[in-house]
Amino acid sequence: MQTFEVGEYPNTQTVHFPKSCLHCEDPPCVPVCTTGASYKRAEDGSVLVDYDKCIGCKYCSWACPYGAREFDEERKVMTKCTLCVDRVTDTKLPEPERKPACVLACPANARLFGDVHDPESVVSKAIAERGGYQPMPEWGTRPANHYLPQRKTEIRIHPEDLERVDNPLKLDGKQPDYAGREDFAT
Amino acid sequence: MQPAFSVIFLTTLAVAAQGLFLALYGTEISGLGALTASESRQFLSAASAVALVLTGLGLLASFFHLGHPERAWRTATMWRTSWLAREVIALPLFMLGLFVYAGAHWFGVGNTRLIGAVTVLLCLALFVATAMIYASVRFLQEWASPLTLVNYLLLGCASGLTLATLLAWVTRSASLVRNARLKPKSTLQSAIGIKHPRIVQKAQGFTGGSFNTREFFHGRSVPLLRSVKWAFLLLVLAFVLQYLGLLAERWFFFAQANHPQNLYYQTIS
Numbered sequence: 001m002q003t004f005e006v007g008e009y010p011n012t013q014t015v016h017f018p019k020s021c022l023h024c025e026d027p028p029c030v031p032v033c034t035t036g037a038s039y040k041r042a043e044d045g046s047v048l049v050d051y052d053k054c055i056g057c058k059y060c061s062w063a064c065p066y067g068a069r070e071f072d073e074e075r076k077v078m079t080k081c082t083l084c085v086d087r088v089t090d091t092k093l094p095e096p097e098r099k100p101a102c103v104l105a106c107p108a109n110a111r112l113f114g115d116v117h118d119p120e121s122v123v124s125k126a127i128a129e130r131g132g133y134q135p136m137p138e139w140g141t142r143p144a145n146h147y148l149p150q151r152k153t154e155i156r157i158h159p160e161d162l163e164r165v166d167n168p169l170k171l172d173g174k175q176p177d178y179a180g181r182e183d184f185a186t
Numbered sequence: 187m188q189p190a191f192s193v194i195f196l197t198t199l200a201v202a203a204q205g206l207f208l209a210l211y212g213t214e215i216s217g218l219g220a221l222t223a224s225e226s227r228q229f230l231s232a233a234s235a236v237a238l239v240l241t242g243l244g245l246l247a248s249f250f251h252l253g254h255p256e257r258a259w260r261t262a263t264m265w266r267t268s269w270l271a272r273e274v275i276a277l278p279l280f281m282l283g284l285f286v287y288a289g290a291h292w293f294g295v296g297n298t299r300l301i302g303a304v305t306v307l308l309c310l311a312l313f314v315a316t317a318m319i320y321a322s323v324r325f326l327q328e329w330a331s332p333l334t335l336v337n338y339l340l341l342g343c344a345s346g347l348t349l350a351t352l353l354a355w356v357t358r359s360a361s362l363v364r365n366a367r368l369k370p371k372s373t374l375q376s377a378i379g380i381k382h383p384r385i386v387q388k389a390q391g392f393t394g395g396s397f398n399t400r401e402f403f404h405g406r407s408v409p410l411l412r413s414v415k416w417a418f419l420l421l422v423l424a425f426v427l428q429y430l431g432l433l434a435e436r437w438f439f440f441a442q443a444n445h446p447q448n449l450y451y452q453t454i455s
Contacts, residue, residue: 002450019450028325031267034274035260053260056253059270062187065325067447076253136446139325 015150018111020102021068021081022135022143023047029060029069038078045117045144046083054078065139088113116144187326189440192251197316198345198432199244200277201338203237204309205346206353207284210234211302213350227291230298233353234288240349241281269322273315280308313339326443345432352425355418362415 002017023040027047030038037053038060040046049069054077061069061078072079084100087093097104103111114123123146126132132146210233214226249255261274283305290298317338320329374385390399404411 031264032270032323034262034264034268034271035257036264037260053257054254055257055261057251057261057270058253059268059319062323062445063325065446067445067450071253078253139446 013150017147018102019066019068020145021047021083022066022141022145023081023083025142025144026140027064028139028141029064032059032063034059041085044083044085044088046085047080048082048085049078049080051075051077051079065136065141066143116146187440187443187445189437190251192247192249194433194436194440195247196244196251197338198429198436199240199247200312200316201342202345202349202429202432203240203244203284204280204313205343206237206240206349207234207287207305207309207346208343209347209350210237211306214302215299224294227294229357231288231291233350234284234291236349236353237346238281238284238288241277241284245277245281269315269318273312273319276308276312276315280305280312283308313342320439325446328443329439341432341435345428348425348428351421355421358418358421 002019004015004017006013006015023046025045027038027040030040030047032038034057035053035055037050037055039048039050041048056071056076056078058071058078061067061071069078069080071077084102088098088100090098099113100111103113112123112126114121116123116127118124119128123132126148127146130148130151132148134143134146210230214230249258252258258274262271265271265275283301287298287301287305290296290301314335317335320326321331321334324330374387375381375383378385
């Protein structure tokens with residue numbers, strides 16, 4: 001989770017920015033792999049590494065503009081976010097729990113999980129309704145993961161919020177006439 | 187980018203070997219001057235062997251870059267999409283070409299020009315593949331340019347040619363040794379036809395000098411002649427200096443490339 005301050009003090013806004021693999025539709029990290037260890041899974045589109053095939057040359061990390069791949073110094077292979085591929089496909093788990101751990105862990109439900117290709121899915125609707133966007137669109141990687149912009153703070157204002165109904169000055173329906181009182185005094 | 191010395195050594199050693207081979211093949215097709223056929227065969231095979239050893243060292247260095255070197259055999263599989271896989275194929279093929287070329291010269295098999303021509307193609311393919319590994323990463327805008335390919339090719343040829351200079355230094359040293367042991371065919375005895383071990387010239391017929399005394403004598407002292415010989419070491423120094431320059435160039439090549447992911451890592455806290 002990264003934090004950015006936008007604007008100039010005192011008019012600033014804090015932006016928290018979670019980072020993960022974006023599981024691009026056109027992942028540039030896949031074709032550069034020499035062994036085919038880096039692949040995009042046909043059935044769900046998640047970008048994965050076959051740890052038994054990876055030779056640990058790190059070339060794929062160069063080919064990812066987001067820095068989503070990291071070399072595991074102990075296993076000597078390239079690792080990355082798997083979109084919790086074992087969780088989301090585990091039929092032994094109850095349906096609501098077949099989601100990536102980060103989605104389940106977020107206490108504010110700020111992370112959503114679903115099929116971006118299904119226009120009726122919760123994620124597609126959120127992207128459409130709330131202006132979901134992809135980071136670094138200039139590279140044409142077409143990330144599947146989208147970010148939702150910060151919500152506009154909505155304030156509902158009722159008439160009684162602006163004017164107190166139990167304002168004692170209004171009990172007789174008449175405002176004190178300050179101007180008249182001033183005239184009277186002179 | 188963090189420059190990896192394994193990759194720096196791979197690229198500088200391999201391209202020097204490639205440039206050296208191109209220089210050798212160039213000398214073969216242009217003729218090797220006064221060398222006899224067997225001498226030139228020995229020279230070409232020995233020098234090709236040097237190129238082979240350098241490429242092998244580069245290949246060895248590249249293994250240090252891998253997390254799992256024992257799986258390196260898998261690397262060639264994705265040659266359709268990956269320039270790195272294409273390099274992994276081109277490098278051993280070039281080494282094979284060098285091996286066959288050196289062997290053909292050593293054993294005098296013949297067809298060396300044809301073998302050399304095939305190896306030249308493999309050599310150029312390796313140049314392209316190595317350069318495209320870097321030039322094809324579009325996120326590293328410093329590299330994503332045809333200039334990367336041109337620089338690889340020219341710096342490789344240049345270092346190979348300087349390496350040929352280094353080899354020439356070895357052969358030149360051999361000729362120094364040979365010259366020191368020369369037994370002149372003509373002697374003063376045979377020159378004037380008097381067979382006596384002790385003959386000393388007392389006059390050459392004039393004192394003012396002539397074409398004969400100017401054209402065939404350097405007129406410098408013997409110590410100066412000896413000291414000039416040591417300046418040959420500059421030829422060795424040239425290669426050492428150029429290689430240091432190449433290392434610096436390659437290190438900078440990596441260091442200068444600014445990956446877009448760095449945007450996410452600018453401040454710790």
